[in-house]
Amino acid sequence: MSNYIPTIGIEVHVELKTNTKIFSNAINGYGMGANTLTNVIDLGYPGTLPTINKEVIRQAIKAATVLNCEIRKDMHFDRKNYFYPDNPKNYQITQFNTPIGHDGYVLIEVDGVEKKIEIEEMHIEEDTCKSAHRGNVTLLDFNRAGVPLIEIVTKPCISSSEEAKLYIEKLREILLYAGISDCKMEEGSMRCDANVSIRPKESAPYGTKVEIKNIGSISNVGLSIQKEIMRQEKIYNNNETITPQTRRFDSKLNDTVLMRVKETGNDYRYFPEPDIPFIHLTDEDIREATKDIPMLPDERRKIYINKGITRVNSDKIINHREMSDFLNSFIESDLDFVVASNLLLGDIASYLNKTNKMLKDTLLSKEKFVVLVEKVKDNKLTSKNVKDIIEDIMEKDLTIDDIIEEKGITNITDNSIIESIVDKIIEDNMESVEDYKNGHDRSIKYLMGQIMKETKGQAEPRITMQLLKEKLDSLK
Amino acid sequence: MADRLTREEVEHVAKLARVEISDDEMEKYQVELKQILDEVMKINDVVLYDDEYMIAPWSVDSELRKDEVGDMLDAKDVLENVPRHSGNYIEVPVVLGE
Numbered sequence: 001m002s003n004y005i006p007t008i009g010i011e012v013h014v015e016l017k018t019n020t021k022i023f024s025n026a027i028n029g030y031g032m033g034a035n036t037l038t039n040v041i042d043l044g045y046p047g048t049l050p051t052i053n054k055e056v057i058r059q060a061i062k063a064a065t066v067l068n069c070e071i072r073k074d075m076h077f078d079r080k081n082y083f084y085p086d087n088p089k090n091y092q093i094t095q096f097n098t099p100i101g102h103d104g105y106v107l108i109e110v111d112g113v114e115k116k117i118e119i120e121e122m123h124i125e126e127d128t129c130k131s132a133h134r135g136n137v138t139l140l141d142f143n144r145a146g147v148p149l150i151e152i153v154t155k156p157c158i159s160s161s162e163e164a165k166l167y168i169e170k171l172r173e174i175l176l177y178a179g180i181s182d183c184k185m186e187e188g189s190m191r192c193d194a195n196v197s198i199r200p201k202e203s204a205p206y207g208t209k210v211e212i213k214n215i216g217s218i219s220n221v222g223l224s225i226q227k228e229i230m231r232q233e234k235i236y237n238n239n240e241t242i243t244p245q246t247r248r249f250d251s252k253l254n255d256t257v258l259m260r261v262k263e264t265g266n267d268y269r270y271f272p273e274p275d276i277p278f279i280h281l282t283d284e285d286i287r288e289a290t291k292d293i294p295m296l297p298d299e300r301r302k303i304y305i306n307k308g309i310t311r312v313n314s315d316k317i318i319n320h321r322e323m324s325d326f327l328n329s330f331i332e333s334d335l336d337f338v339v340a341s342n343l344l345l346g347d348i349a350s351y352l353n354k355t356n357k358m359l360k361d362t363l364l365s366k367e368k369f370v371v372l373v374e375k376v377k378d379n380k381l382t383s384k385n386v387k388d389i390i391e392d393i394m395e396k397d398l399t400i401d402d403i404i405e406e407k408g409i410t411n412i413t414d415n416s417i418i419e420s421i422v423d424k425i426i427e428d429n430m431e432s433v434e435d436y437k438n439g440h441d442r443s444i445k446y447l448m449g450q451i452m453k454e455t456k457g458q459a460e461p462r463i464t465m466q467l468l469k470e471k472l473d474s475l476k
Numbered sequence: 477m478a479d480r481l482t483r484e485e486v487e488h489v490a491k492l493a494r495v496e497i498s499d500d501e502m503e504k505y506q507v508e509l510k511q512i513l514d515e516v517m518k519i520n521d522v523v524l525y526d527d528e529y530m531i532a533p534w535s536v537d538s539e540l541r542k543d544e545v546g547d548m549l550d551a552k553d554v555l556e557n558v559p560r561h562s563g564n565y566i567e568v569p570v571v572l573g574e
Contacts, residue, residue, distance in 0.1 A: 018543050019543045019544065019545055020543050020544065020545055020546075024546075025541065025544060025545055025546030025547075026545070026546070026548045027545050027548065033551065033564050034551070034563070034564035034565045035551045035554050035555065035564050035565070035566065036548075036551045036564070037548060038548060038549055038554060039546070039547065039548050039549050040549065043549075043554065051538075051539065051540075051541040052538050052540050052541060053540070053541055053543050054540035054541060054542060054543060055543035056543075057540060076531050076532065081492075082492075083492075083493070083494045084571065085568045085571055131571070132565075133570055133571075135570070136569070136570050137562070137567050137568065137569065137570055138567070138568050138569070138570050138571050139562060139565035139566070139567060140565060140566040140567075140568060141564075141565060141566075142554075142566070267492055269492075272531040272532075274531075274532070276532075276538055277532040277536055277537055277538045278531065278532050278537060278538065279537060279538045279540075280537055
């Protein structure tokens with residue numbers, strides 16, 4: 001246990017899902033040949049003027065809403081000035097004075113306790129070009145220049161690397177569900193920087209802030225912050241001073257490394273962008289932008305858990321958006337969600353994985369699914385049966401009853417019939433029964449196998465096992 | 477108030493602008509930049525009735541553009557305008573730190 005209290009604030013950049021860039025009508029795309037998705041605005045040619053993409057404003061309103069932010073209706077853009085080859089205009093157009101969203105929050109759960117991660121502000125800006133360093137040259141690709149971004153800035157209210165990781169996971173889940181971004185950290189459509197400081201106790205002033213840039217994956221969010229806290233603790237313990245600086249996480253070294261000693265914010269000489277007039281949002285704009293926000297993960301989780309699904313399985317379903325939407329279409333019905341979720345996460349998920357299909361590519365209709373769940377719930381279909389017919393369910397335009405008939409599935413669920421078979425097997429295998437009585441629990445499996453052999457696998461396994469156990473225990 | 481900026485202040489501004497200045501120029505800029513700054517500071521004395529008009533002095537709102545793809549430049553044309561390129565990439569002297 002550490003003697004220091006960490007204070008962490010996180011900045012996340014998210015690329016918005018739009019057809020075109022924020023200030024030009026060039027394609028907002030990824031994975032194309034370098035410098036093939038640009039026009040004169042993205043390249044900062046003299047005399048060009050930016051025009052705002054309506055969809056960017058719409059997506060940003062959506063993002064502010066799902067992150068519980070207040071929305072600023074009167075806003076403008078600002079220039080952030082700096083000389084660097086990633087931006088030939090020598091300024092980045094961003095929102096400094098009037099961020100579209102402010103005072104929001106994201107809820108996370110830390111060891112079963114809910115915690116509010118407060119969002120200071122959320123603003124819109126343009127992405128810069130992508131640069132790659134190769135030996136003594138830097139290579140530039142302007143396809144990314146002008147891609148719309150939102151930057152989400154938390155208050156310094158995160159107190160551990162674990163909380164930071166949970167926050168990023170939650171943020172990603174929310175933005176994915178709201179359709180704002182595809183949030184792929186490995187492709188750079190979601191990027192994360194963290195500000196980390198430590199102090200000896202709660203009453204002490206905040207320590208010197210160190211920024212970690214370009215954390216490339218969710219697991220590295222936790223890891224890089226953890227390493228940085230350890231590094232700062234060591235400096236403190238040696239009675240040395242921490243200098244304000246920017247570091248980056250090196251996944252090969254598994255540690256943070258120094259990038260540069262930090263400039264101050266004033267050096268960016270922000271001023272209002274004169275090429276873009278004010279934007280005044282109306283209530284109608286906000287209504288229009290937010291009307292198609294789907295049910296968000298937290299609400300889904302609550303409903304699933306209320307309907308008896310475990311926390312782990314609820315999370316698994318929410319991770320599979322299409323499955324969650326499918327299950328949600330039954331919320332108003334009295335479908336057994338536990339059985340339904342087990343089927344979805346079990347045989348249906350493995351079928352989808354194996355065939356590399358989406359649910360929508362299969363012939364599993366809502367009606368078929370309801371019948372399937374009912375039959376499993378009433379023990380009319382065993383788990384083995386489901387495995388045997390899952391392909392037919394997903395691929396054939398037949399009802400569940402048709403499939404059962406076609407496959408010749410007849411389950412013996414009548415207790416008296418099963419009982420007589422159990423009796424017969426016990427009589428024929430007294431040796432195994434003796435073994436069981438002497439504590440060889442494994443012999444019950446052998447007996448079960450004999451029953452299945454006798455019934456050609458048609459005895460309902462749960463009932464059979466229960467009866468067999470009762471019989472054997474009564475013989476003890 | 478001093479009638480000139482300090483050497484450090486001028487050096488800092490020069491660094492941000494990525495320009496080198498000679499000793500003679502330093503003398504000159506220490507004085508001239510200070511004069512410019514003093515002029516600009518006068519704006520602070522003006523009572524601002526509406527911040528908004530200071531930012532965009534016209535009453536027209538931004539016209540929002542439809543999210544529809546338009547013409548783009550051919551990569552070949554883009555690369556013709558740069559001093560050096562490597563394949564489709566624009567090549568510049570190595571820059572580290574970002």
